[in-house]
Amino acid sequence: xxxxxxxxxxxxxxxxxxxxxxxxxxxxxxxxxxxxxxxxxxxxxxxxxxxxxxxxxxxxxxxxxxxxxxxxxxxxxxxxxxxxxxxxxxxxxxxxxxxxxxxxxxxxxxxxxxxxxxxxxxxxxxxxxxxxxxxxxxxxxxxxxxxxxxxxxxxxxxxxxxxxxxxxxxxxxxxxxxxxxxxxxxxxxxxxxxxxxxxxxxxxxxxxxxxxxxxxxxxxxxxxxxxxxxxxxxxxxxxxxxxxxxxxxxxxxxxxxxxxxxx
Amino acid sequence: xxxxxxxxxxxxxxxxxxxxxxxxxxxxxxxxxxxxxxxxxxxxxxxxxxxxxxxxxxxxxxxxxxxxxxxxxxxxxxxxxxxxxxxxxxxxxxxxxxxxxxxxxxxxxxxxxxxxxxxxxxxx
Numbered sequence: 001x002x003x004x005x006x007x008x009x010x011x012x013x014x015x016x017x018x019x020x021x022x023x024x025x026x027x028x029x030x031x032x033x034x035x036x037x038x039x040x041x042x043x044x045x046x047x048x049x050x051x052x053x054x055x056x057x058x059x060x061x062x063x064x065x066x067x068x069x070x071x072x073x074x075x076x077x078x079x080x081x082x083x084x085x086x087x088x089x090x091x092x093x094x095x096x097x098x099x100x101x102x103x104x105x106x107x108x109x110x111x112x113x114x115x116x117x118x119x120x121x122x123x124x125x126x127x128x129x130x131x132x133x134x135x136x137x138x139x140x141x142x143x144x145x146x147x148x149x150x151x152x153x154x155x156x157x158x159x160x161x162x163x164x165x166x167x168x169x170x171x172x173x174x175x176x177x178x179x180x181x182x183x184x185x186x187x188x189x190x191x192x193x194x195x196x197x198x199x200x201x202x203x204x205x206x207x208x209x210x211x212x213x214x215x216x217x218x219x220x221x222x223x224x225x226x227x228x229x230x231x232x233x234x235x236x237x238x239x240x241x242x243x244x245x246x247x248x249x250x251x252x253x254x255x256x257x258x259x260x261x262x263x
Numbered sequence: 264x265x266x267x268x269x270x271x272x273x274x275x276x277x278x279x280x281x282x283x284x285x286x287x288x289x290x291x292x293x294x295x296x297x298x299x300x301x302x303x304x305x306x307x308x309x310x311x312x313x314x315x316x317x318x319x320x321x322x323x324x325x326x327x328x329x330x331x332x333x334x335x336x337x338x339x340x341x342x343x344x345x346x347x348x349x350x351x352x353x354x355x356x357x358x359x360x361x362x363x364x365x366x367x368x369x370x371x372x373x374x375x376x377x378x379x380x381x382x383x384x385x386x387x
Contacts, residue, residue, distance in 0.1 A: 088272045089351055089358070089386045092296060095266060096289065096356055103294070131266060141294055144308070148293070174326045178291075205292045212319070216326060236319075238293035238312035 026113050031139055037061065037119055038135040044121040050114035054105055057124045062132035064124050065098065068105035070112065070193070074098050075200035095131040102133070104202035107142045111149075145204050147241040155214060156221055158193045158207045162186050163222035179213055182206070189222055211236055269297030275381050276362055277301070281369030283343065286311050287350065290318045290357040305363060314347045314361040335375075342366055346375065350382045 034056070037046065041061035048054045054068035067073055074097050086094065149157070156162075164186045175183065178199075185198050196206035213219040215235070269287065276285040277299050284305050286298035293315040298307050321333055338345040344364045351358045360382060364374055 087386060088269075092266065092269055092272075092287070092358065093351070093356055095269075096296065099266070100289075100292070100294075100356075133266075144293070174329075176322065202292070209291060212323070216323070238315045239309060241293070242306075242308040242312045 027110055030110055030116060033116060033119075034135055034139070042119065042121075043124065044119055045124075046119045047117045048109045048114040049117065050112070052108050052112035052114045054109045054114065056106060056109065057122070059124050059132055061135070063102065063106070063135055063138050064132045066102045066105040066109065068108040068112075071104045071108050071203050072101065072197050072200050073105075074101045099131065099133060100202045100205065103138065103141055103145070104204050106138060107145050107204060110142055111146060144238075144241050148208065148236065148238065149204070151236055151240065152207065152211050156192065156207070156211060158196075158203050159191050161189045161191055161222040162210065162219050163188050165218050165220060168218060173216075173218065175213075175218070178209060179218075182209060182213065183218060186219060208236065266297050270299055272385070273297060273299040275384075276360070276378065279362070279364065279369070279374050279377050281344075281365035281367070281374070282362070283365055284310060284361070284363040286314075286361050288315050288359045288361060290315050290349075290359050296358065310345075310363060311361060314345070314359050317347060318349070318357070318359055335378075337375075340366070344369055344371065344374075346378055348378055348382055350385055 034046070037058055038061040043059050044057075046056045046058070048056070048068075052068050052070045054066065054070075056066040057064045164183065178201075181199060182195055185195055192207040192210045193203050195201075195210065196203040199206065210219060214221070273285045273287070276282065283302045284298070284300040284307065286300075286307060287296040288294065288311045289296060293312055295307065295311045298311070300307060317336055317338070318333070321336065324330070325333065333349055335346060335348040338347070342365070344366050346360075346362045346364065348360045348362075349357065350360045360378065362374075362378055
């Protein structure tokens with residue numbers, strides 16, 4: 001490789017993280033790269049490095065698997081490679097055990113502005129019951145999740161330090177098994193991402209579940225006294241996350257608590 | 264829709280009289296897993312997101328009241344009937360089935376029974 005081409009390559013890689021570039025540009029750039037790989041029906045891997053290292057694996061232009069250093073991988077103990085004649089629901093649950101970490105990792109890679117490197121052919125890992133996903137479906141799901149996280153960001157993010165409410169009376173609360181598993185693992189300063197790793201669950205799903213516990217005032221943000229009160233008028237709404245997609249503007253009623261907002 | 268191959272699994276539900284749309288949704292994340300629809304004028308993402316929101320609100324209610332084990336929810340609009348049923352009683356993952364039916368054609372009792380038996384066979 002010549003000196004010029006190395007310089008050009010370095011410029012291409014760093015151009016995605018230069019200060020002042022709008023994050024949307026980066027997302028479009030990555031999405032464009034992914035769409036080219038999908039359109040070419042390529043098989044191989046697209047590595048990412050930077051704030052979040054990771055890989056997206058393709059087979060015949062469809063996404064088979066993705067992993068990120070900041071999101072847990074599939075819990076292979078919970079779903080060992082099953083037989084093909086499983087009941088439909090168990091089969092879907094087993095596939096979901098692979099798809100969910102894949103969506104979670106892709107969300108992280110596309111949101112963390114990691115730099116992507118050269119796509120190269122490789123063997124595709126099969127961590128469980130394999131099922132591929134169309135790129136457009138994956139990107140649509142990632143965009144929806146980004147809008148949900150945007151709603152939640154006025155209260156918490158995946159990296160918000162949490163504190164448990166010291167005044168919980170067990171007789172008066174009813175929580176799901178998952179919520180209980182989260183509550184007993186929260187130590188002062190734990191973040192939703194820490195809890196996701198503890199439970200081998202997706203960071204997105206854990207953040208949403210932690211938000212539900214914050215709404216019920218069983219948890220609060222450790223560092224922000226404002227968040228020890230009610231989480232405000234902005235509630236997590238999956239409907240609002242998809243209606244924004246159609247061109248609406250997301251309504252933020254407690255902008256003062258939003259990152260960068262005024263108190 | 265994430266799981267293309269799961270679409271065929273919803274065939275039995277599409278045989279219900281008055282069928283308009285069905286989808287499987289992961290309640291905790293709101294992700295649509297599979298879908299089947301006969302009418303293009305219904306937005307699948309919005310309907311699925313609404314089902315997940317309803318399930319979450321009811322989970323909040325169940326946390327405050329002495330009720331146990333959500334089975335299904337029926338929402339009646341003038342022209343449509345929405346049936347939301349928890350397919351899987353296990354804690355994780357919580358998968359919802361949303362079925363939208365044409366109210367002028369559906370037999371509610373029969374539809375509910377067919378949805379219930381579908382969910383039972385789905386999990387068996």
